[in-house]
Amino acid sequence: KNDLTPPRLAWDPHSVHAVCATAGNYIEISDWRVDTSIPTGTAASFKAHKHGVVDVDYNPNKPNILATAGVDGLLKFWDLRNHRKPLLTARGGHAHYAWNVQYNPFHDQLVLSSGTDSAVNLWRISTISSSPLLTIADEGNQEQSETSAANVRVARYEHADSVYGMTWSSSDAWVYATLGYDGKVALNHVPSKEKYKILL
Template sequence: MASQASEAQLQVKFVTKQEQYAVSDAPYAIQSNVQSAELNTFVNAIIKETHSIDKTVAFDFLICGELLCTTLAEHLEEKGISTEETLEIEYLERFPAPKPQDCLMHDDWVSAVHTHGNWILSGCYDNSIHIWNTKGQHKLAIPGHTSPVKGVSWVSLTGDQAVFVSGSHDQSAMLWVWNVSGNSVDCIVTCRGHEKGIECIAVSADGNRFATGSWDTNVCLYSTSLTVEDSVPAKKKSKPEQGHSRQPLTTLKGHREAVSGVKWMDFNTVVSSGWDHLLKIWDCELGGIKQEIAGNKAFFDVDWSPLSNTLVTASADRHIRIYDPRSTESLVKSTYTSHSGWVQAVRWSTTKDTLFLSAGYDGQVKLWETRSPKTPLYDLSGHEDKVLCCDWSNPALLISGGCDNTLRIFKAKHKE
């Protein structure tokens, strides 16, 4: 029976949103046992006839909202779709495979990374922060923290001055100013307010505030504004402190265990993930919870996409989930399973609403298409130990850091 099904012929129509590759919507008869590769050859042949394009384009095929990763017959059977009717297949240009570019060595585990334009910040378990350029050249090693650095984020980059923040297990967050041409850095403000180590950090889109999440179960919000007074050296105190000391604008209390991830959804809304199996969406002005989403295992990270208005989460059950907080039915839109260990970090693409990156304790970094839940688009191999962090803030660079003491950079062929 199976062999008859696989040899059956189907009527299909090919459609695309990419006008330059559009073909006639006349139905074609094809074998039901074809896979993506054969469909690629077929569609490219039609395009060459229609548009006299010489190059061969790699396409993905979308059928009933999901990318084709098996034979056509298996895909249709799984979706419960009849092979009697004419099937509509959407084709879209495949995101090209990212190319390994650099491997930046550190003296200890790399636990945090953030890119802004041509500059990369990394945080390390030897308590140091590092600045690199995107060509892989090391610009500066910055001491100051007294425990591992778990979060780093650029705040602003104007002319010759860059401002960034770091959060550490030493319970402090530091606000730094980097003089780019002089290549010197000063800690202007040390932010206190947590009673245990800081695990994550995020800066608001306007750069005016940042949020920290901690093992003390709280989320703290701080101002990033640098006053004239901040640039004057702090007076000698009995307790050594770098720069001026600053307290939180607001402390958001509600998690019952460590806060593992924090992100701004808009200027007044922050989402946090916790070891208590909860995601919390906070109203920063009122200091209260807008919404709470329960998972079934500890969450290790969360990221928000303003392009798709959805959250992506990393969890202890090895699954990645996408949540739509506005949904009136199931909040979980889809689940992605491929990692064989804890998923430690997730990051959305900032330019493509269907792409995201994940990093796990299995040493794997994976690039996903939201419409392909069972199979990642690409595995970005190279790490030889657990991967602790990843970043895709610069659309052209996919970056990850881990317990093999390396920061690995993959270059994406970026198409707008």
């Protein structure tokens, strides 16, 4: 158990029976259809991060896909049907705790993360999304592979202090807000180039 990270919950948007909870270094999936007389009371449990899981979020458009943020500063993406190793690990986004992770509720290629290092990252994670993206190569990067272009950090913003809250707009798929420890709220939007990759 890691006492530094408070537990977080995420309800599976594809099942009324499943809830995911963080528990120290582990993810525990509870399914209300599982026999409650079982001592563990969980349908699945697995170690997700070495030093503690801080946040979880289900992919809103693709069943069985879960994102986690950890004390190690990493984001990991899991297929709950085979959770021996992550489908993808996003590195280099945070120098300290990755405190939040959240899928865009409309376009699951877009994922936000924020951390205690004051960073807010917007990621494009399209290889495991419900819809592939059009890859538009930048000038000078024509040789960039499809896979590496599909899973990248597309924007980084910084607060003056740790970032402990963030949310996507419920009415505009391209706008999100973040909240720093100092109480300041910042509004940002997805860059136009990323919108076109999703919409075209």
